Amino acid sequence: MEARFEDERRRHEHAEWALRSDITRLADHIDSIGAKMRAHVGELDEKLDHSLQERVHEIRNLKRAMDDRMRPLWDRMEDMEAKAIERPQRLEMGSEIQTQTKLLEKILQRWEDDKPATVICHDSPKSRGPVISRTLEEDAIQEKESSPQAQPTIEEEIAEPEHEMQWDEAGDEVVLTIGDDEIRVPVPAELPISTSTDEDPFLVSDWPYPSRSTGRRAPAIKAMGTRNADHLTGPSVSKIRSRPTPRTKIESSSTSHLHLASPCPSSSSSSSDIVRASSVLTTQPDGSEVPVFFFRRYPDSVAELWAEYAHGLSGQPPVHSLDLRYGVRWRGDQYARTWYSRRNRFWELIKKLQSDGLSEEEALAELERKKGDGTVAKLIDTLAREARALNKERSAEPVVRDVNRKRRRLNIVEEDEEDEDSADVTEDEKAAKRTTPMKLRKRTVGPTEDTSDWDYDENW
Structure with missing residues (x-):
């Protein structure tokens, strides 16, 4: 038993000694690797420092070469600047000299004459x-x-x-x-020795420089008659003109006055709500000119969209009053026409419901139910799709009606011809007429006065 423990102790000592030797060898190996890495890093630092110094030297040489090339240009620019500063002074001096010279000549001429x-x-x-x-x-x-x-x-x-x-x-x-x-x-403080223009090229004559003209006249404002707008309410405005935009005519009248609500946007609405402004301008009491109408995005409710047309929204005039006053001039550009046409479907539907007997509140409630949980923009899109579908159906109906009308007209004509023939012609003549070649070729000739181009195409 004691011998066995002795063998175990020896084996542990031997393993411990082997482990220590391995650790020592690994430490020596790590130290050698660290020394090699430090040496390699030092070499890399030296190479990088050397390359950077060479690059800096090249950049300095390039900068020196650029300075040498730019120095004459700088000198020339300074000379040109000095001449540009000196030229007006010399021109002014030459003009004063010529003025004084002419005055002296006049005085001497007067002395010689008197x-x-x-x-x-x-x-x-x-x-x-x-x-x-x-x-x-x-x-x-x-x-x-x-x-x-x-x-x-x-x-x-x-x-x-x-x-x-x-x-x-x-x-x-x-x-x-x-x-x-x-x-x-x-006289000027400094006078040259000679007043000859050959010695001093900056002495110029006092004649004014000629003004260049294109030969065209500025477009004159064309006055046009205005309609009366006594039924509109609001502060009166006596002057209206248009911005210089295409498809916009300028309307002015010294006898008529506009009565519109202030077109300025309200303080409660944000500026991002305004997308574009009208090209027609109106003059405010303080003298400032503002557009007649500011085109805004879709409101949140159906009632506000109808108020924009009938009563005015955000302190702006109602759309129907602008239509009566300006026609289409206040919405002349592409965006304004699209803005108006999309909303006009909604406005026309409200007016149609009112003509059918509904009140304004009932018509708005009907469209509010149609809108449901969606937005006003989605409601406008729905109305646009319905209008397109209705127009498509209407465009297909006249073709059917024309075909039926043509057939009824042909039947009536044939019946009239048979009645006229039966009154004067016997049965034998009718049979011979039906079999004659001229009668058979009757449908192959061109259209007559009683038939239309559609009939002619159908016969062919």
Whole structure:
């Protein structure tokens, strides 16, 4: 027994030693794998860092090349911007120079026409160019006193500026002396040396630029007569015009006034309920223009849909009043026509029920029962399907009626012919007439005045 326990102990010690050796070997193997992974990760980091540095270097070189290529363009743009800023100033300066030059020419022309004078022109001390002074002496007066036959002489000379002239600090002026009168004429602060347009291409004439015209006139508003709408109620509006949309005519009248309820949407209704507005506009008392009608989505109840036509809904005029006042102009576009035609089936059905003897409440209750748990839109769809089915049945009925009418007419004609023949012709002549070839070919000829194209096709 004791030997057996000793063998078991040895076997456990041997297994424990083997397990420890395996664990040590696995740990060494894990350490070696971790070292290899760290080395591999380091190599990958170095390669990635190297590739990124190369890419950054390439991008910097590309950016430097783009800057070198764009720098001349930037310089040109700056020059163009500076010229664009300078051009209006030079144009304005050239216009002022030409205006002052024309004024001086007129004054000199007046002096030459009336009497000799002394004209002294001074430029502004701020000018960068030379200052020009022109002296016209009155030697002709003395020569005229000594010799009546002598003609006056005018001497022009270029001299240095006379500094005793006083300039206005508020603005640069030139003093013109004509006889005993002095005239102060404002001049620009800077004057070029020469006023020749060859040296300065920005000096342009003061003629206005020609305006380009297409040769067409704007379309004039066509006035049309309006109907009276005294039975409508609401604030009066004296001016109605149409937006420039296709198929919309403009209607205006200085003598008639509209009496419509305010077409503005109520505050209780949301803006998403409005899908589109009418193309016809009306002017409010405050001067603002709003559409005559706002096309809304289907209401929640049958009563509201009928009120939209008969009484007005959400502060808008009733639809039947718009039909009486505008006809089809207030619903001229495609959406408005579809909006109106779908609802019109419901409105016509209500009016038909009222004509049959039902009251308005009873007719609405009947359609409310027909609607059931569905929506108003589904009710309109049902009415549209019923109308299409009825139209299809009606379109098939005239064909049957035409065929029956044709057959009855042929029978009547044949009976009339037999009656006429029996009155004057004997039995032998009738038998011979029935067998004659002309009688047999009677049905193969074209239609006569008594038969229609349908009869002709049926005979063939």
